[in-house]
Amino acid sequence: MGIFSKKPKMDSRQKFLEIIRKEYSNLTLDQIKEELLDAVSIGVTxxxxxxxxxxxxxxxxSIKRYSSFHLKDxxxxTTxxxxxxxxxxxxxxxxxxxxxxxxxxxxxxxxxFEKKREEFYNMF
Known part of the structure; x- marks a missing residue:
């Protein structure tokens, strides 16, 4: 970075939570209790x-890549x-x-998915 370059600021935790909660709200189509939606959203955030x-x-x-949350993650x-x-x-x-x-x-x-996951863990 040059002497006048500023490194990009990272989005706030609240911004991450808003993005993640909105995505999970859309995925679950309001078929999940709010408290469960919140627990998963907060944990992932x-x-x-x-x-x-x-x-x-x-x-x-890669600082720019890790400044804002990417839904593909x-x-x-691990998620x-x-x-x-x-x-x-x-x-x-x-x-x-x-x-x-x-x-x-x-x-x-x-x-x-769970069967394959179990088989994977049983290898170790």
């Missing part, structure tokens, strides 16, 4: 906000794991139905 802060320091040449296995963890904590054994909404999967797709 906290995770990504911290990651972006770390990545801005770790990858200074929601379609990541899926986080959502499932939050749902299991909040609703217990009944987590599958809301998970299909947040992950944009059918129940069969989700069962297949």
């Amino acid at each position: 906290d995770y990504y906000y911290k990651q972006y802060q770390r990545f801005r320091k770790q990858y200074p040449k 929601l379609d990541h296995p 899926h794991e986080l959502i499932i963890k939050i749902l299991k904590e909040k609703v217990g054994a009944e987590y599958k139905e809301p998970a299909t909404k947040f992950l944009n999967m059918t129940l069969d797709e989700f069962k297949d």
Whole structure:
């Protein structure tokens, strides 16, 4: 960066939350309780906000990329794991139905996802 260049500011945590909550609200089509929508949105926001802060320091040449939240980051296995963890904590054994909404999967797709996920973890 030149002497007159300013590094881009990172969006606020609130801005991240607004983007993520809106996306999950659209995905779940108001079929999920507000408290569950909030829990998942806040959990995912906290995770990504911290990651972006770390990545801005770790990858200074990519600082612009980590200044605003990118929706494509929601379609990541780590995000899926986080959502499932939050749902299991909040609703217990009944987590599958809301998970299909947040992950944009059918129940069969989700069962297949969980089977493959279990096989992956059993390798270690």
